[in-house]
Amino acid sequence: MLWFILRRCGSAVIVLFLASILIFLGIRALPGDPATVMAGDEASPAVVAAIRQEFGLDKPLPAQYLDYVTQTVTGNFGRSTQDQLPVIDIIAERLPVTLELSALAMLVAIVIGVGAGIVAAIRRGKAADYVATGFGLAGLSVPHFWLGLLGILLFAVTWRVLPASGYVPFTEDPAQNLQRMILPALVLGTGFAAILMRQTRSAMLGALSADYVRTARSKGLSEAKVVGAHALRNSLTTVVTVLGLQLGALISGAVVTEQIFVIPGFGKLTVDAVLTRNYPVIQAVVLVTVIGYVLVNLLVDIAYAFLNPRIRLSGARHD
Amino acid sequence: MSLLEITDLSVGFATEDGLVQAVRDISLTLDEGEILALCGESGCGKSVTAMSVPRLLPPDTTRLSGSVTLDGRELTTLPEAEMRRVRGKSVSVVFQEPMTSLNPSFTVGYQITEVLRRHESLSRQAAGRRAVELLELVGIPAPQRRMKEYPHQLSGGMRQRVMIAIAVACEPRVLIADEPTTALDVTIQAGVLDVFRDLRDRLGTAIILITHDLGVVADIADRAVVMYAGRAVEQAPVTELFAHPRHPYTLGLMKALPSAAVNGRLAEIPGMVPSPLSDPDECAFHDRCPRVQADCRLSRPPLVRQGEDHLAACFHPGGQS
Numbered sequence: 315m316l317w318f319i320l321r322r323c324g325s326a327v328i329v330l331f332l333a334s335i336l337i338f339l340g341i342r343a344l345p346g347d348p349a350t351v352m353a354g355d356e357a358s359p360a361v362v363a364a365i366r367q368e369f370g371l372d373k374p375l376p377a378q379y380l381d382y383v384t385q386t387v388t389g390n391f392g393r394s395t396q397d398q399l400p401v402i403d404i405i406a407e408r409l410p411v412t413l414e415l416s417a418l419a420m421l422v423a424i425v426i427g428v429g430a431g432i433v434a435a436i437r438r439g440k441a442a443d444y445v446a447t448g449f450g451l452a453g454l455s456v457p458h459f460w461l462g463l464l465g466i467l468l469f470a471v472t473w474r475v476l477p478a479s480g481y482v483p484f485t486e487d488p489a490q491n492l493q494r495m496i497l498p499a500l501v502l503g504t505g506f507a508a509i510l511m512r513q514t515r516s517a518m519l520g521a522l523s524a525d526y527v528r529t530a531r532s533k534g535l536s537e538a539k540v541v542g543a544h545a546l547r548n549s550l551t552t553v554v555t556v557l558g559l560q561l562g563a564l565i566s567g568a569v570v571t572e573q574i575f576v577i578p579g580f581g582k583l584t585v586d587a588v589l590t591r592n593y594p595v596i597q598a599v600v601l602v603t604v605i606g607y608v609l610v611n612l613l614v615d616i617a618y619a620f621l622n623p624r625i626r627l628s629g630a631r632h633d
Numbered sequence: 634m635s636l637l638e639i640t641d642l643s644v645g646f647a648t649e650d651g652l653v654q655a656v657r658d659i660s661l662t663l664d665e666g667e668i669l670a671l672c673g674e675s676g677c678g679k680s681v682t683a684m685s686v687p688r689l690l691p692p693d694t695t696r697l698s699g700s701v702t703l704d705g706r707e708l709t710t711l712p713e714a715e716m717r718r719v720r721g722k723s724v725s726v727v728f729q730e731p732m733t734s735l736n737p738s739f740t741v742g743y744q745i746t747e748v749l750r751r752h753e754s755l756s757r758q759a760a761g762r763r764a765v766e767l768l769e770l771v772g773i774p775a776p777q778r779r780m781k782e783y784p785h786q787l788s789g790g791m792r793q794r795v796m797i798a799i800a801v802a803c804e805p806r807v808l809i810a811d812e813p814t815t816a817l818d819v820t821i822q823a824g825v826l827d828v829f830r831d832l833r834d835r836l837g838t839a840i841i842l843i844t845h846d847l848g849v850v851a852d853i854a855d856r857a858v859v860m861y862a863g864r865a866v867e868q869a870p871v872t873e874l875f876a877h878p879r880h881p882y883t884l885g886l887m888k889a890l891p892s893a894a895v896n897g898r899l900a901e902i903p904g905m906v907p908s909p910l911s912d913p914d915e916c917a918f919h920d921r922c923p924r925v926q927a928d929c930r931l932s933r934p935p936l937v938r939q940g941e942d943h944l945a946a947c948f949h950p951g952g953q954s
Contacts, residue, residue, distance in 0.1 A: 525728060526736040532689055532728075533748040533799065534720035547738045623738065623783040 315619065315626055322615045326608045333604040334386070338379050341597055347371075351591075352395065386601065392594035396587075401598045404583065409602065411481065412568050412580035415502065418495055419564065420557070422503030423510050428553060430507070431514025435522060436541060446511060453508025458567050462501045462574035469497055479576040498575045502567050506560055513556045517549035524548070550621050558614035565603060634705055635662035636839050637686065637807055642699035644681050644690065652696065653909045655681040657863040659699075663807065666837040668829070670854035670871070672844055672886070676906065678863040679843045683809045685709075686841075687724045688716055703807065722752040725800040729812040731793035735784040741768075741795050742780030745802055752803045767798040771828050790821035797828055804836050811843045826853050847890055851875060859883045862907055862917040865936055869943040879945035881922045916948070924949045 349365045350357075366372045370381050385392070391401035434446035470478035476497050482490040521527060522545050530544040569581030576582075580599070587595035619626040644656040656678040663669050671679040684690050686701055686708065701708045703723060708716070728734040735744060745767060746760035755763060761780070768776035771794040784792055793813065800808055810829065814822040830853060832838045842854055850857050850871060857874050859867040859882065867880040878884045887893060888900035904921035916922070919929040928948050936946040 525730050525733040528689060529726075529728060529734045529796070529799070530736070532687060532720055532726040534717040534722060534751055535747070536717065544736050544739075548736070621738065623740075624785050627783065627786070 318619050318626060319616055322612055326612050329608050330605065333608075334383060334601065335379070337597060337600050337604070338382055341593060342375070391598040391601075394595050395592050396590055396595070401594050404595065405580075405598055405602060408578060408580045408583045411483075411578060412572070414484065414491075415495060415498055415568055415571070415577065415579060416564055418499035419502035419506065419567075422499050423506035424557075426503070427507035427510025428514050431511040432518055432541065432546065434511065434515045435518030438519060443515075446515070450508045450511045450515075453504045453511075456504070458501060458505065458570045459574055461504060462498070462571060465497050465501050466574070479574075481577045481579075494575075494577075498571050498577060501574075502564070502571045505567065506564065509560060510553060510556060513552050514549060517552035518545055521545035521548045547621070551618060554614055554617045554621065558611055561607060561610050565606075636665045636667075636704060637663040637841075638700070638702045639682070639686070640700040640702075642682065642685060642701065643697070644678070644685055645696040646691075647694045647696060651910055654912060655863055655909060656685070657912065659858075659860075659865050661858055661865065661868065663839045663841060665806070665839055666833055667856065668833060668840045668842060668854045670842045670844060670850040670857040671860060672847065672850055672857055673860035674845055674886075674906070676909075677860040679860050680811055682860070683811065683841050683843050684726075686807065686809065687720045687726060689720075689726065718752070721748045721805075722803045723805055724807045724809065725803070725805040727793070727796050727800045727808065727810040727813045729815060731789050731796055731816055734796055735792055737784055739783075740780065741782055741784065741787070745780075745795070745799050748799055748802050763802070764798070767802055768795070770801075770831075771795070771798045772824060773798075790817050790824070793817060793821075793825060794828070797825070801832055801836075801838070805838060807839050807841065808832070809841045809843070812845070813842070814846070814849060815844070822849070829853060847886055848892075859886070863909060864917065864946065865944075866918070866947070867943075867945045868936070869945075873941070873943055877940070877943070879939050879943065879950035880918075880947045881924050881949075881951065882918050883945075884951060885921075916946075924951065 347362075349362050349369065349371055353362045353365050363372075370378055373381070389402055391405070393399065394401055394404060430446040430449070434443045437443050466478045469476040477494050480494055482494055484491040518541075522541070524545075526548075527540060527545050530540045535544075565581070568579065569585055571577070572579045572581040573585065580602075583595065584599050586592075587599060639659060639661050642656060642659045643654065645652045645654045659678070659682050661669070671683060673679050681690065685697060686703075688708065690697070697709060699709070703719070708719065711719070735741075739747075742761065742764055745764040746755075746757070749755050749760040749763055750757070753760070753763075765776045765780060768779055773779055773791060773794050779787070779791075779795075784795070787795065793816070797813070800810075808829075813829075814825050817825060826849065829840055829842070833840060842849070844850060854871050856870050857868070858865050859874075859880065861880075861882045867874065867878070867883045869877075869879075874883065875887070878887060882902070885900070885902040889902065891899065893900065902921050907917050907920070914933050915931065916925075916929040916934050919925045922929065924947075926949060934946045934948045936944050939945045939947075939950050
């Protein structure tokens with residue numbers, strides 16, 4: 315198990331290395347010279363050259379890359395061109411907001427999606443199944459922004475039970491924080507709940523008709539144990555896979571949701587940085603996103619091995 | 634009173650095409666320490682008959698009538714919670730597919746101790762020790778090590794032995810073995826049958842052996858019930874059955890055994906099994922029967938005594954002793 319995790323960590327480092335090269339080259343492949351942009355239209359060639367030297371842009375590409383990597387590894391992402399604040403500080407401020415939103419959304423998705431999926435599978439062809447699959451289809455079809463606006467209209471405007479927008483840090487006032495996060499988390503989580511519900515339902519249907527479930531019944535186990543232990547354990551691999559795959563959608567979903575609810579998170583930072591061509595911020599945002607992806611996939615792989623002894627015991631030969 | 638008595642059992646399944654009648658009016662008894670073979674081809678209702686005892690048929694679609702009693706206790710109307718105390722304890726099952734009948738996500742040890750802890754209220758340690766003994770009993774080498782292994786690390790024969798260890802863990806009164814040797818190599822088959830024989834001898838376990846392999850029947854069973862199209866067509870002690878088969882279907886099955894092949898070619902029974910959707914009042918085998926006469930099409934031959942302890946459902950039985 316330890317060997318398996320070490321190997322997965324190794325491949326994660328390789329992915330990060332390749333991603334850093336892509337980000338580095340991608341930025342440099344963009345048209346325009348950052349030094350000219352920073353110096354302004356009217357600047358003399360001497361000023362541009364000075365800026366170039368200051369930022370190391372006069373060095374050959376490999377040397378620039380080495381600088382970039384050593385700076386990044388030591389946590390120096392440069393300064394925002396917008397307000398000259400260190401990018402690392404901006405990210406440190408914005409990232410937790412989005413992490414909280416995503417975690418809450420995932421929680422909503424897992425509780426509703428996996429729960430409804432199990433119920434739908436057990437009550438296959440009955441009213442509960444139709445209700446769950448019906449809501450699942452609706453949850454998949456409805457776009458985030460529409461659901462968000464509807465949520466604001468109902469909960470904030472008509473019923474006045476939740477605030478429409480804004481953000482209060484958790485450390486400042488946990489109650490206020492959760493009150494403001496619950497609607498965005500529901501909105502963001504609904505779509506994932508729908509996807510998870512469908513995947514859990516089909517995985518559970520497969521597991522429930524498996525021979526080993528019949529064996530479990532023949533042992534005289536309670537339905538709770540037959541379903542909760544024997545069938546669910548074998549369905550979880552599917553659920554974890556879907557969770558991992560949906561992370562990308564979760565990030566883009568967070569961008570939209572944060573815009574609607576005016577939450578100062580990572581998604582809003584990304585949109586703002588792109589709109590103002592804030593290269594250092596974009597570069598850092600992309601890198602942090604990649605790191606997030608790699609980390610989640612690493613966790614998914616480890617969860618796989620934990621759930622499936624065939625992977626755990628044979629190393630990583632499942633692909 | 635026999636240990637297990639099945640009386641007038643009929644089992645149907647509700648499908649989109651209507652009610653599929655899988656088993657019709659089966660009656661049989663099983664005594665302590667007896668090995669009863671249920672034989673017949675695929676779809677003849679032998680598994681459905683046996684699975685009605687622990688009620689392991691899909692509850693939503695199963696339509697069951699008749700009576701199943703274990704030690705005089707009616708099982709068909711027992712509340713589900715009570716039934717769960719019977720399953721795995723008084724009546725247990727060895728399934729046909731050793732490859733898929735064990736849960737791939739749990740260790741062998743867990744899957745054995747689970748049933749012990751459910752019915753015997755043993756501590757974790759005591760259940761573990763008992764599980765090792767059980768693995769030894771079914772002939773698995775290095776049982777301590779195997780406890781921590783997962784099904785995919787075991788061969789088919791080993792898995793079937795683990796399945797048997799689970800089934801016999803709580804020393805059941807009745808063990809149902811559904812084609813326990815079909816998926817196994819011949820050499821391993823013999824070993825598995827030995828385990829059954831040993832269980833019967835030591836614990837007096839009664840065994841219902843579902844099989845289409847008459848060789849296995851001859852090898853291990855005391856009595857056999859031959860089923861065709863959902864009905865019992867012949868029932869007799871195994872030696873009597875092989876010496877004097879009455880029903881032409883039984884005879885056909887015996888001729889289809891490889892050892893009975895003439896000129897290297899197996900005899901086959903011509904024709905097809907009738908549809909389980911309809912049930913006309915005629916002998917279900919008449920289309921395929923070499924001894925068919927006019928009366929076979931007019932009414933259904935009842936299962937009646939035709940010699941000492943020998944029942945057959947045929948108007949024109951052969952092999953009178």
